[in-house]
Amino acid sequence: MTVKQKRVFSGIQPSGMLHIGNYLGAIQQWVAGQGEKVNFICIVDLHAITVPQEPAALRRQTRELAALLIAAGIDPQQTTLFVQSHVRAHAEGCWVLNCVTPLGWLERMTQYKLKAQKQESVLTGLLDYPILQAADILLYDTDEVPVGEDQKQHVELTRDIAQRFNGLYGETFVVPKPVIRESGARVMALNDPTAKMSKSDFSRGHAIRINDSPDEIRWALKRAVTDAIGSIGFSDEPARAGVNNLLQIYELFTGQSRAAIEAHFVGKGYGALKGDVTEVVVEALRPIRERYEQLNADPDELDRILAIGAAQARAVAEPKIREVMAKVGFVLPTA
Numbered sequence: 001m002t003v004k005q006k007r008v009f010s011g012i013q014p015s016g017m018l019h020i021g022n023y024l025g026a027i028q029q030w031v032a033g034q035g036e037k038v039n040f041i042c043i044v045d046l047h048a049i050t051v052p053q054e055p056a057a058l059r060r061q062t063r064e065l066a067a068l069l070i071a072a073g074i075d076p077q078q079t080t081l082f083v084q085s086h087v088r089a090h091a092e093g094c095w096v097l098n099c100v101t102p103l104g105w106l107e108r109m110t111q112y113k114l115k116a117q118k119q120e121s122v123l124t125g126l127l128d129y130p131i132l133q134a135a136d137i138l139l140y141d142t143d144e145v146p147v148g149e150d151q152k153q154h155v156e157l158t159r160d161i162a163q164r165f166n167g168l169y170g171e172t173f174v175v176p177k178p179v180i181r182e183s184g185a186r187v188m189a190l191n192d193p194t195a196k197m198s199k200s201d202f203s204r205g206h207a208i209r210i211n212d213s214p215d216e217i218r219w220a221l222k223r224a225v226t227d228a229i230g231s232i233g234f235s236d237e238p239a240r241a242g243v244n245n246l247l248q249i250y251e252l253f254t255g256q257s258r259a260a261i262e263a264h265f266v267g268k269g270y271g272a273l274k275g276d277v278t279e280v281v282v283e284a285l286r287p288i289r290e291r292y293e294q295l296n297a298d299p300d301e302l303d304r305i306l307a308i309g310a311a312q313a314r315a316v317a318e319p320k321i322r323e324v325m326a327k328v329g330f331v332l333p334t335a
Helices: 020-032 055-071 089-098 103-107 110-117 124-138 149-169 214-222 238-254 258-264 270-296 299-328
Strands: 007-012 038-043 079-083 144-147 177-180
Touching: 007 020, 007 124, 020 144, 020 238, 020 270, 038 055, 038 299, 055 079, 055 270, 055 299, 079 299, 089 124, 089 299, 103 110, 103 124, 103 149, 110 124, 110 149, 124 149, 144 149, 149 177, 149 299, 214 270, 238 258, 238 270, 270 299
Parallel strands: 007 038, 007 144, 038 079, 144 177
Antiparallel strands: none
16 A cells, blocks of 8 residues: 655745754755655745835845755755746635634734734735635645744634635545654854844844855854853753853754754863854755856856746646636636
């Protein structure tokens, strides 16, 4: 008896530049999972325009993100990598799901409430964002959605929408489950180790971008926040957050045990810690940066790869959206 491979869907916005937190917290897991499951990775440019975007910048960032993902190990031969707007079923599915989702379900979303508080005028797309996300997931009969804790509520909403649609129109959607990434890969900001690294924070020294030059990496880590205690060891104490963050980066890049790392740094100062972390990060990112530069210099090749991914995604999403539309009662086109 053949066991059906589970399907996994992940989305990532083409906004900002990927940093080592994204790489260690998500991309490495995506790369490691290739071949074991059926993986879809979507560059969610439709989600990106829920806040104002400069068109030329959005196009550039979409290609840059594709290049970085491939350079970091995403293999288009094993993973369906595509751009969301290249598969129109996502927008079509969003509209149908809009019409079965109560407004109150959206208004209770924590991320919407937090973002709305920071804006004078809220775009409709920001409120509707979770339904588009639900369409992204449900179109591919997704079994698992790897997310951080902050996105778990969105996957739970997706489950509610799938179950509501199935109840109204019959079994149509697989009800996916969130898979929470391990907290051990939570990389904090170098200039404020109490906050996560962010793609949208462009202040120098905040994060290490995957395509940063060795000189830029050295500059950022040399100025990373530590403390006045002086000893080097893993700790959950808030006062030790900076040193702990550097040790965790070293741990995640080297794969060494914590006991071995602490033994390595016995009797050494913070200068040695920063120096060793720097060299480990520089060498780990070197091949990724070199491959990224090659890909980014050839937009035609990137577009070819993305076109193949979009065709693969459409082969799954279009039959599903036709099934959805038929169940809702639409007269389907015959050609």
